[in-house]
Amino acid sequence: MASQNCYDVTQWPVGDPHEDVGAVINSIIADIKRRQDDPDRGDGGKPGAVIHIPPGDFRLRTQVVIDISFLRITGAGHGFTSSSIRFNTSREELAKWHELWPGGSRVLVDLPPAHGADGAAFLVAREGDPRISSVEFEGFCIDGLHFTGTEADNPENSYRNGKTGIHVASANDSFRIVGMGLVYLEHGVTVDDADALSIDNNFIAECGNCVELRGRGQASRIANNLIGAGYDGYSIFAENYGGILVTGNNVFPRGASSLYFSGVARSSVTANRFHSFYPGMLVLSDGCAENLVSSNHFFRDREPWEPMVAFDNGRDDLFGLVHIDGVNNSVIGNHLSLSIDPGHLKPAGERPVMIHVAGGTGNYIATNHVVATTEAAGTTDAPASACFATQVGALLASGTGTPLEVTTVRVGEGAASNTVLDSGTAAQVVLDRSANAFRPTPGVEAG
Amino acid sequence: MASQNCYDVTQWPVGDPHEDVGAVINSIIADIKRRQDDPDRGDGGKPGAVIHIPPGDFRLRTQVVIDISFLRITGAGHGFTSSSIRFNTSREELAKWHELWPGGSRVLVDLPPAHGADGAAFLVAREGDPRISSVEFEGFCIDGLHFTGTEADNPENSYRNGKTGIHVASANDSFRIVGMGLVYLEHGVTVDDADALSIDNNFIAECGNCVELRGRGQASRIANNLIGAGYDGYSIFAENYGGILVTGNNVFPRGASSLYFSGVARSSVTANRFHSFYPGMLVLSDGCAENLVSSNHFFRDREPWEPMVAFDNGRDDLFGLVHIDGVNNSVIGNHLSLSIDPGHLKPAGERPVMIHVAGGTGNYIATNHVVATTEAAGTTDAPASACFATQVGALLASGTGTPLEVTTVRVGEGAASNTVLDSGTAAQVVLDRSANAFRPTPGVEAG
């Protein structure tokens, strides 16, 4: 007899998935709970189920509430397309376009704006024991449709709409978020109190914030994702987590930070590529301790795309591309590139800082290579359709820039007992040598 | 005409998958072999098949024997839940629990205890040529149900039951084990003589041993997994392999070693996060040569969870978190954290060793940052349900500890021609400077 634990939102007798897939999924979940009512039958009883969303446009008007372990919701297409480009293209141009909207197995989040968990398309919440476990989101698209904030000339450029793609509000274990596409959400994925969470191989872009680990948690992975947030939010954020591994991610602009850790300990950020338009690309703050930041590539330049030029994250260039206020962290073997017209530096006339140990002790900064060059001022007036060409041109415009004088490492006045090795010459590094260990990168020998 | 090469264990006319899914799968394999009987028909003939296991509880009473290439067994849920927590929870508490058992597409391994391959739920074995190729295990749960060893007060904490999830007993090529959940097995995955094997994105925890590469093999990947073994077994083990890449894994306690290599050459362990409760986290032994260990985060503290406090791996603190007995290996750019109450060190009163080159020549130990702090003695009496909170608290309890004196690098007396750079001060490194190259981490300049 065929399994009853396989569902398809287009084959469920209750509701219309195109009009409200949220109500359909909630109805399915109720059916799973009705059928799987015994937690201990034959050494099993509540194995969960899989709910499939085929390719199509499925409007969600009702928040999905998940409170059963082992539920997998799966689709057949992460469906990303750049809504940002589209919303900055004229109607005349759009009339010639092949398609306008994201696609794949696409959930259109049509909830009223809300705060926090109320604005989540998918809310996972369950109190009691055990912690809800092994819920999986795989291979579909969650589309917030429009941004609606009023700060920007064009609301679509505001990164605000009160919507979240996936919000896990209870302590959880062994969740997987894999192969998803999330676009135009104020928050892509927010997970509280995660243990052994995997966020892997997703495309989370054009969201205000992309991945946020909140509450307290441990032993999780954020890996192999393509990520890009808004000027007012975080690409990757974690607070009060221990033992997380952030690796293999390609994080593109324009998040306020590519990675922001608050009170995170004994975690590792390695083998990522980070590209940002602002200082404060990687921030370890609020007592971050014993973390490793190694083998990452950092590149900071300026926003080249006209519709977004007006925005930044409010940080000046003394803040640091990497900014640390914490103890016993390691920053080893990274490459940091800066390309900017000196006329755009803030404050004017000051050397920008690349690695800034603003406070703390015992940090070990070694074998980092800084490359800083000037670039010509001015953005392009290219049409939105030239966004891609503009961005690639900016990335490849290297090798011809004049070297720019920077502070490769600055150790703040209150910071002591830090070690800085081979990460800049004596002229490039600012620190109190009576309180911190320092070995300059060797220069060319005289004579 | 619809493909005959797609099977579903709940739609097969032979057997009852809930009573013995092993017999059902063996019957399906026989059907595949009966139909695909010509190895060279139209430049094809034996493409294999896919066998789907939907979410549900499927008891396996008969070992599955796989001897055909290209077979994919797939499920819709890796189904992990912590059986360890459950088996250390009182009946009164459990009566209030939402669910008790793992789930997803769950295979309940109900074989009698056995040794080695006989205790495997899934055995892959085929002699002759070509080597069996491209068998894939994807996205389902293999649950060993109970541990039954007698050494522990509670057999469920023994990590022993003679069961293996997947055992590949013949030379194999291009296998994939992806997205699986393995729990409560004495051995999770054991693969002999692997070539180009991928073990990626699995959740293999609460198993005696998690991943073992045995025999002789090459060119394989163990990546992006969440892994945690028992005090008496290995999280990741390999013997006599060349050219393997271990990366992106988050390995949590409590394996005797997070990674143990015996006679492994020209392999790489990078961008992992390792957390262990015992010394000997990463061991290169028995002539390991020319391996790279870089950009990893190591953290060793003590077991905080009451039910497991009595167990360890028998190593003392002079053994080293990283222990090398081999030649020409590289240990570069790692962060190693130790947090322990000095009263718990063994032998008492001795400085614990972090990186120990016990024997061998030509090893290159450079730019490693060691952080060692004390922590308060005593574990918590918290109920099993507080396991998560206890663990997170231990991970985040940093920044306030008193520095602990350690030997950051020790090169044993028989070891010569090794190089140790910037991995500890002269006071922290023990080696024979007449036989090994040494440059201490610079300290704060006097005066």
Next chain:
Amino acid sequence: MASQNCYDVTQWPVGDPHEDVGAVINSIIADIKRRQDDPDRGDGGKPGAVIHIPPGDFRLRTQVVIDISFLRITGAGHGFTSSSIRFNTSREELAKWHELWPGGSRVLVDLPPAHGADGAAFLVAREGDPRISSVEFEGFCIDGLHFTGTEADNPENSYRNGKTGIHVASANDSFRIVGMGLVYLEHGVTVDDADALSIDNNFIAECGNCVELRGRGQASRIANNLIGAGYDGYSIFAENYGGILVTGNNVFPRGASSLYFSGVARSSVTANRFHSFYPGMLVLSDGCAENLVSSNHFFRDREPWEPMVAFDNGRDDLFGLVHIDGVNNSVIGNHLSLSIDPGHLKPAGERPVMIHVAGGTGNYIATNHVVATTEAAGTTDAPASACFATQVGALLASGTGTPLEVTTVRVGEGAASNTVLDSGTAAQVVLDRSANAFRPTPGVEAG
């Protein structure tokens, strides 16, 4: 009502998928376009579809042309088996083999030899706006069947047949190529003008060239793949790309280069394992700038398998395992192993070069560990079936070799303002110390 956006090539009423799956897929694509004809209906309209290829042998006689976004083509088995071994095995032996051909969801590319895009089994091409987005290839096999070049005694060893597996010929965004198996194609995957492309967890081997990123592009990932090209092609190639991340790949022989970058900037190659039979394993050329090469394992030895011994890539041993002609690149924390009989070095009697900065300024070469040993001359006469055993033996034959004198780092005469630290002794590094910064790896202290 069940979704119309899910297709199966074996259940489509037009054509015979076993005779020409290409025509079947093209027919399905036409159906998708016919049904999804409105780009803006209810904030959607063109979500694309999924086309499933079940396990089986499916001959492709017509090129598939994809010009719709969000199309996912998926299979249930990447089906790799070594065609190289088989085509070098006698008929007598083959008569005893279990199977001969690759399998899984297998597309047999039966197109006439052609150049470039014309020879592609799957061609993605669409002009206009927006860029074609989120096309996904997942989990099936593309088999080029035979090599047909005339240069080799055995055409099957020529790596030439004019066939490409997947060719994306137009600017594209957010594509995914995941879990695929590609074998015996002159070009595995070629993508022009990629943005945010993911090539992850594929098995691309025994192809002339495996992954090529051409045109101009950015922000892409090549990760977690098993890759192996032919002596005349590239394993991983990119030209004029910015911000790409190459990580977690295990690249085995015998590509002319494991990785070749031309005019690539601000990209990162980290946490890979590279094994090659020739110099020029990793090449940064044509103005490559500001790239990071870190935490990789490189191993170069000689071809041990008789059928391929006659081939190489024409480079001599002064070229460098790592060869850089570019500016401001970082080479940090890598392990490089060379094992070769000195009698095989070219030119004879010269020290082979490991890292070669042939031209350029501002490159930072630090903390790299070179291990060079001799090995006994001669290949084995083992039968093709011993290919695996031969290869493993070569990988594991370490620790007993006599040290071989090499130039660990050579900075060419025209190159200036480069920095070389701890990557060889003064005797091992060749550079102009009046134009480049140099700190030798410390040696054992005298007296």
